[in-house]
Amino acid sequence: xxxxxxxxxPLFYIAxxxxxxGAAWKILGLIRLGRRPDLAPPRGSAAWGxxxxxxxxxxxRGIFTRRTWLHIVAGYSFHIALAVLVFFGAFHxxxxxxxxxxxxxxxxxxxxxxxxxxxxxxxxxxxxxxxSDPVMRQITRAEDHASTILTFLVMLTGCLALQESHxxxxxxHMLFVDIWLLYFxxxxxxxxxxxxxxxxxxxxxxxxxxxNL
Amino acid sequence: MSDKKENRAQxxxxxxxxxxxxxxxxxxxxxxxxxxxxxxxxxxxxxxxxKYTPTWKLEPMRRSYERHLAPxxxxxxxxxxxxxEVDEAMLTEWEPLVYDSCNMCARxxxxxxxxxxxxxxxxxxxxxxxxxxxxxxGLERAADFVxxxxxxxxxxxxxxxxxxRRVEKETGxxxxxxxxxxxxxxxxxxMEVMGYPEVIAAYARLFKRAGVDWTISSKAYEATNVGVQxxxxxxxxxxxxxVVEAAEELEVKYLISPExxxxxxxxxxxxxxxxxxxxxxxxxHIVELLDRLRREGRxxxxxxxxxxxxxHDPCQIIRRGGLLREPRRLMADSCxxxxxxxxxxxxxxxxxxxxxxxxxxxxHDLQDAAFDSKQAQLDAIEGLEAVVVPCANCRSVFxxxxxxxxxxxxxxxxxxxxxxxxxxxxxxxx
Numbered sequence: 100x101x102x103x104x105x106x107x108x109p110l111f112y113i114a115x116x117x118x119x120x121g122a123a124w125k126i127l128g129l130i131r132l133g134r135r136p137d138l139a140p141p142r143g144s145a146a147w148g149x150x151x152x153x154x155x156x157x158x159x160r161g162i163f164t165r166r167t168w169l170h171i172v173a174g175y176s177f178h179i180a181l182a183v184l185v186f187f188g189a190f191h192x193x194x195x196x197x198x199x200x201x202x203x204x205x206x207x208x209x210x211x212x213x214x215x216x217x218x219x220x221x222x223x224x225x226x227x228x229x230x231s232d233p234v235m236r237q238i239t240r241a242e243d244h245a246s247t248i249l250t251f252l253v254m255l256t257g258c259l260a261l262q263e264s265h266x267x268x269x270x271x272h273m274l275f276v277d278i279w280l281l282y283f284x285x286x287x288x289x290x291x292x293x294x295x296x297x298x299x300x301x302x303x304x305x306x307x308x309x310x311n312l
Numbered sequence: 313m314s315d316k317k318e319n320r321a322q323x324x325x326x327x328x329x330x331x332x333x334x335x336x337x338x339x340x341x342x343x344x345x346x347x348x349x350x351x352x353x354x355x356x357x358x359x360x361x362x363k364y365t366p367t368w369k370l371e372p373m374r375r376s377y378e379r380h381l382a383p384x385x386x387x388x389x390x391x392x393x394x395x396x397e398v399d400e401a402m403l404t405e406w407e408p409l410v411y412d413s414c415n416m417c418a419r420x421x422x423x424x425x426x427x428x429x430x431x432x433x434x435x436x437x438x439x440x441x442x443x444x445x446x447x448x449x450g451l452e453r454a455a456d457f458v459x460x461x462x463x464x465x466x467x468x469x470x471x472x473x474x475x476x477r478r479v480e481k482e483t484g485x486x487x488x489x490x491x492x493x494x495x496x497x498x499x500x501x502x503m504e505v506m507g508y509p510e511v512i513a514a515y516a517r518l519f520k521r522a523g524v525d526w527t528i529s530s531k532a533y534e535a536t537n538v539g540v541q542x543x544x545x546x547x548x549x550x551x552x553x554x555v556v557e558a559a560e561e562l563e564v565k566y567l568i569s570p571e572x573x574x575x576x577x578x579x580x581x582x583x584x585x586x587x588x589x590x591x592x593x594x595x596x597h598i599v600e601l602l603d604r605l606r607r608e609g610r611x612x613x614x615x616x617x618x619x620x621x622x623x624h625d626p627c628q629i630i631r632r633g634g635l636l637r638e639p640r641r642l643m644a645d646s647c648x649x650x651x652x653x654x655x656x657x658x659x660x661x662x663x664x665x666x667x668x669x670x671x672x673x674x675x676h677d678l679q680d681a682a683f684d685s686k687q688a689q690l691d692a693i694e695g696l697e698a699v700v701v702p703c704a705n706c707r708s709v710f711x712x713x714x715x716x717x718x719x720x721x722x723x724x725x726x727x728x729x730x731x732x733x734x735x736x737x738x739x740x741x742x
Contacts (some may be wrong), residue, residue, distance in 0.1 A: 121384060124383055124384060125341070125383045125384055127383075128382075128383025128384070129334050129337050129338050129341060129383065130334060131334070132332070132333055132334035132337050132381075133333055133334050134333055134334050134335050135333055135335075135585070136585075137585060138584035138585050138587075138588070138589065138590055139580065139581045139582070139583070139584045139585065140584075140590065140594070142634050143634070152427050153427075155427075156424070156425055156426070156427045159423075160422055160423065160659060162654075162655050162659050163348075163351055163352060163422070163423045163659075166351040167348055167351050167423065170346060170347075170348060174346070174425070229345075232347065233362040234347040234350045234356070234362045234365050235345070235346075235347045236362070237362035237363060237365060237368055238345045238347055238362075238365055238367060238368050239345055240345065243344070243345050284384060285384055285387070285388060285393075287344055287345070289341055289342075290341070290342050290343075290344050290426065293338055293341040293342040293426075294342050294425075294426050294427075296334070296338035296341075296342065297338040297339050297341070297342035297343075297426045297427055297428055298342075298426060298427035299338075299427075300334070300335040300338055300339070300427075300429070301421055301427040301428065301429040301432075302427065304335070304429060304432065305421075305429075305632075305634075308581065308632070308633065308634035309634040310631065310632075310633075310634040310636065310658065311658075312418065312421050312422055312427070312631070312658065
């Protein structure tokens with residue numbers, strides 16, 4: 100078995116299984132920890148607060164933006180562009196089609212390159228902020244850097260593999276994808292799922308009080 | 313000594329874990345250390361201190377969670393990837409961050425992309441600090457006063473009765489103490505009783521006009537809850553229980569929470585959970601009640617104050633209490649030239665003294681630094697003559713802050729402002 104076949108085959112299946120089971124285990128574990136019942140008579144709906152809390156925090160509040168605009172722009176740029184790359188890159192769609200039989204319209208090549216540039220710019224700005232801002236240096240832990248560097252390497256090797264000039268470049272990209280998937284449930288990367296719970300819990304707490312935070 | 317130290321840390325860790333439910337755990341899991349919360353925190357904004365970043369203040373509890381409770385922590389522990397155990401040195405270092413530099417105002421929740429309720433989590437984390445004996449001396453002293461007199465300022469029933477009699481004489485209105493079967497039972501903060509007795513007079517005037525049947529309990533006239541500020545669940549429950557039992561003994565239908573932020577949160581939102589049951593009466597904040605009476609037409613529209621005024625939003629009443637519109641409607645009815653501060657409403661700055669900070673002399677300089685944000689908001693309103701502060705604790709912080717800055721600005725409560733609009737009607741009646 101070639102190295103490419105290994106990282107696209109057995110290692111990928113193992114990594115995907117760890118990713119799916121680990122993430123599910125973590126989410127179920129958080130749900131299983133429960134939430135203390137609230138006996139105070141409500142003024143509003145906790146369920147609606149859960150939904151509103153999730154939606155409200157997508158939209159930055161204007162009063163803070165003078166101080167937070169860089170993080171907002173870089174954060175949204177990176178996340179949206181990364182999602183576009185993952186789900187609309189022609190090679191990714193072909194890979195998913197091979198696994199599942201599902202397929203959809205891919206981005207043109209120029210669109211992929213623009214999205215990649217935006218994603219790189221966003222991630223680099225976020226990382227430079229992390230290593231240069233005193234607040235960020237205070238609160239950053241090794242695992243924050245690990246998540247950033249690993250994601251950067253996945254993106255970088257993905258771009259190197261874009262030309263399909265050499266199978267080994269594609270194999271290296273897949274190796275980093277596998278490592279990223281294996282690392283995901285144990286890391287900050289889980290925020291991709293846990294944000295729903297954290298926003299929802301706060302939204303429910305304040306929703307009961309009749310306020311939308 | 314060494315065992316004792318380990319035990320103190322162990323006590324704190326056990327409390328941290330006890331209070332880490334799915335809600336708190338989801339906060340720890342979702343936080344990406346983006347630092348946005350620092351941009352909402354008046355302690356960071358006015359000192360530049362990175363250690364005042366709200367999420368950093370949660371570090372001991374987060375560390376205990378990741379080490380002992382987090383899903384998949386077993387695998388990380390086997391690989392040596394869990395954080396080190398919380399020890400006494402860490403608790404000592406964090407105690408000022410947890411008590412001196414957090415008002416539990418929840419402004420950071422607004423800016424957090426993950427919506428972390430850091431204020432609520434600090435409240436839970438204080439349970440660990442309190443149980444392990446890491447509490448500021450000032451708060452301990454207030455707690456001692458409460459144990460001895462039921463008041464954090466040591467106000468006795470005798471002192472309250474004297475103030476009530478004085479108010480009766482001034483207003484000519486009888487105020488009942490321990491009237492069984494009254495519809496409403498009013499509570500106050502000690503600061504109101506001794507520092508701002510005009511609040512009691514305002515209640516008497518407004519309730520007489522509205523035909524409200526009310527009383528004060530000789531057993532529970534003090535509504536503030538130092539147990540909540542310290543983070544001691546059992547002590548907080550004891551204080552709430554005294555108020556609840558007194559209200560149920562007097563068979564009132566409503567308990568009036570005073571113009572005090574944390575008193576409202578303690579009895580309205582946390583109270584039933586501390587007691588483990590719902591109450592036989594409804595808790596209503598005085599601002600909520602006055603707004604209700606006004607809307608029902610039981611308090612008529614009087615002569616509005618013509619001065620240029622603004623409104624401070626006490627965090628525990630507005631942002632964490634849910635009473636956003638009520639004070640604004642009352643302001644519009646009572647003030648002819650009401651101007652909102654920049655950032656008013658849910659995003660308003662805390663005064664800097666909430667969450668027990670004003671009762672903690674060690675935190676005085678930090679509190680004063682935090683008030684710079686308030687000063688900037690006030691300075692931005694041209695021709696401002698008075699600020700309405702519907703919380704006695706915030707009010708005393710405002711008075712200190714304004715005096716330190718030599719700012720000439722009247723500070724008054726909302727009940728008094730509303731009561732004063734009735735002056736002409738009262739004169740006609742007389």
